[in-house]
Amino acid sequence: MKRTLIIGATSNPSRYAYLAAQKLRHYGHPVLLIGRRKGFALGEEINTDKTDWKDVDTVTLYINPSHQPEYYDYIVSLNPKRVIFNPGTENPEFKDILIDKNIIPIEGCTLVMLSTGQF
Template identity: 80%
Template sequence: MKRTLIVGASSNPSRYAYLAAQKLRNYGHPFLLLGRRKGFALGEEIHTEQVAWEDVDTVTLYINPSHQPDYYAYIISLKPNRVIFNPGTENPEFKNMLLAKNIIPIEGCTLVMLSVGQY
């Protein structure tokens, strides 16, 4: 199972980040939540501080590229195997930074990847 950090997590069930958490749970992948506002999603706490979690396999982004620079160093410090840029989060600058650190950037949709068995 791939421990996943959702950046841009939301307690709103209509948001894609919430739906991703739901689908990750359905497929048995543990997840961590980082958002701009405190709250809960599926009974899990949404953290607002950049926690130094260990064993994060995947980071999936649900934040606008204009907000991503605040997270560059943090995400790289987690040493994930990959970072998924969901639609609307694509960022060539961050992608190149990840490649330089041997972290795989993926432009895709977490929901689709899980549904078709490519997660």
């Protein structure tokens, strides 16, 4: 299973980041959550700080590109295999940084990728 960090996590069940956490867990993938506000999603704590997690396979983004620069160094330091830019989070600048660090950037939808077996 792919340990996945969701950046932009929320406790609001109508948001895509929440639905992604739910579906990732449904498929057996452990989730780690970072959001702009503290809270809980699916019984997991939403962190507001950049926790030094180990063995992160995938980072999936649910934050606007204007908020992403504060996470560039943090995400790179986690050394994930890939970063998923969900619709509306596409960021050519960050994509180039990831490629330079041998991290695969993917422009796609986590929910669709899970549903179609592409995750």
